[in-house]
Amino acid sequence: MDGVHVAFPLSQDESLTINTEASGRAIAAFTEPTTPGVAAFFVSVDGRTLKFEVGDYGAIHDNETASLWDAAGRATAGALAGSALEPVPSRTRFWFSVVGAVPDIELRIP
Numbered sequence: 001m002d003g004v005h006v007a008f009p010l011s012q013d014e015s016l017t018i019n020t021e022a023s024g025r026a027i028a029a030f031t032e033p034t035t036p037g038v039a040a041f042f043v044s045v046d047g048r049t050l051k052f053e054v055g056d057y058g059a060i061h062d063n064e065t066a067s068l069w070d071a072a073g074r075a076t077a078g079a080l081a082g083s084a085l086e087p088v089p090s091r092t093r094f095w096f097s098v099v100g101a102v103p104d105i106e107l108r109i110p
Contacts, residue, residue, distance in 0.1 A: 005105040007098055017060060019043075019079040020108060027088055028052045030060055030071045041073040041085035 002023040018029040026049045029040040043050045048061040052069065060069040060074055067078030073085035 005102045007105050007107050009107070009109065010050055017054055019051045022088075026050075028085075029090070030069075030073070038090065039071055039073060040088040040090040043085060045083050045085070056072060 004023050004097065006020070006022050008018055008020075008029065016029075016031045018031075020027050020029075021027045026043045026045045027040055028050070029038050030052070041086050043052070043068075048064060050064050052060055052062050055061050060071070061067060062069065062080070063086045065079040067080040067083075069075050070087075075083040
């Protein structure tokens, strides 16, 4: 976003949420072992910034309302049911290909 590139090392063995920011905007990335990729989203809903965690059985929930979310950024249950997060332009690649294409990328460890 806005010329800022951020990368995270990921595990294919566990579900994970990453709460971070880039270009001054709050972002969350969701991973799950059953899918090959990662989905990243802007996490402001109705003027409120949400933080996410993976709970029991790999369920993603936000800390502010305890709503449940799917890996596509849709609230499936709770106070925010029916809400959807705005996707962030993102992709999953091998580290060596990203460094070659974007040498000024910032690596962040979750």
